[in-house]
Amino acid sequence: MNKLNTYARIDTMDYLRGFALLGVLLVNSFQVMNNLSNYNEFHNVLFSIFNRKFYPVLFFLFGFGCYLFMNRSKQKVNNRYLLYFRRIGFLFVLGIIHTLYAPPGIYDVLMMYAVLGLFMAIFFKRSKWNNFIVTIILIALSIITAFYQPFYGERIMWLELLSNISKWFALMMLGFTMGQFEFFENIHVKLKYISIFLIVNICTYVSLFYIKMSIDITPAGTEMLEDYIVPFMMISSLLIVLQWDRAKMILSPLKFYGQMSLTNYLAQSALLIVFSFIISITPIHSLIVCFIIHAVLITFSIVWLKYFNMGPVELLLRCFTYWVKVPNKKKIIKESFNEA
Numbered sequence: 001m002n003k004l005n006t007y008a009r010i011d012t013m014d015y016l017r018g019f020a021l022l023g024v025l026l027v028n029s030f031q032v033m034n035n036l037s038n039y040n041e042f043h044n045v046l047f048s049i050f051n052r053k054f055y056p057v058l059f060f061l062f063g064f065g066c067y068l069f070m071n072r073s074k075q076k077v078n079n080r081y082l083l084y085f086r087r088i089g090f091l092f093v094l095g096i097i098h099t100l101y102a103p104p105g106i107y108d109v110l111m112m113y114a115v116l117g118l119f120m121a122i123f124f125k126r127s128k129w130n131n132f133i134v135t136i137i138l139i140a141l142s143i144i145t146a147f148y149q150p151f152y153g154e155r156i157m158w159l160e161l162l163s164n165i166s167k168w169f170a171l172m173m174l175g176f177t178m179g180q181f182e183f184f185e186n187i188h189v190k191l192k193y194i195s196i197f198l199i200v201n202i203c204t205y206v207s208l209f210y211i212k213m214s215i216d217i218t219p220a221g222t223e224m225l226e227d228y229i230v231p232f233m234m235i236s237s238l239l240i241v242l243q244w245d246r247a248k249m250i251l252s253p254l255k256f257y258g259q260m261s262l263t264n265y266l267a268q269s270a271l272l273i274v275f276s277f278i279i280s281i282t283p284i285h286s287l288i289v290c291f292i293i294h295a296v297l298i299t300f301s302i303v304w305l306k307y308f309n310m311g312p313v314e315l316l317l318r319c320f321t322y323w324v325k326v327p328n329k330k331k332i333i334k335e336s337f338n339e340a
Helices: 011-035 041-050 055-071 080-101 110-123 128-147 157-180 187-214 219-241 245-250 252-259 261-278 286-307 312-322
Strands: none
Touching (some): 011 055, 011 252, 011 261, 011 286, 080 261, 080 312, 252 286
16 A cells, blocks of 8 residues: 555645635635625735735646546556545545535635546546647636626526636646646756746736727626736646745745645635634734635644644545555654764
């Protein structure tokens, strides 16, 4: 069993997950606290900028995680599909539980992971170029259908549903396809291309801003474009920054936060419930709530991972996936030094 899933973690993915969790709470805390009439103008500005921009990062990373799960060379087992379906089945159950206790205004992504993950399994044995073409088609479909929304009045529900499903599935497929292309291996030699990609996205975003100011264009279409452009800018920027050792050291709390991303994602909602009770007694700005929760969970992650290999929910997921007891406690080796 120990050889089934023993592999060196890709730290970059943990940094990206931790960064995404920062933004997810930024958005969710505003929605929850605003429902309690605890409005904060500055947080409102941040919410309007980053709403719908951090979840795409998580969907992208989930797709890449599926690639790692299905293609690790050390996972030499014949029933990987069974393990995969068991894994996403557990995520679906977690999503149901999360939906039941999450405060109003928070939307669960775990059930979406599981449902779309079923369809993504169709492409696991397809070639990387085949999957890349499928990904491009899905991205185009999500953008085109968004631009067909009316400029005024209510949006067409079935068209919006098609746009969103295409977008989320495209992001998961993109993560899986990037794994097939081995994009995250030896990133330092690809910095030139990542930098060009970042510059193109920045220019596109600025151009889109001026287009919106000068031309009447459906908001749904521009929002969909931003849902791709802004996450791509954030991912590219972080990949470039993480090539410096000093930056990795400064941002190391994000790595621990992201290494326990599933635990922390569920814990964020639980702590928001706690603060929703506290706020009725002592008014607290939503940004302060956001900072407190991040501080608590990051500290918890650092301390927990000092003694254990993975977070508690991640451990449950691993045990359910392989249907065996997985050792989690780290072996602390005490070294003795002889006095000279």
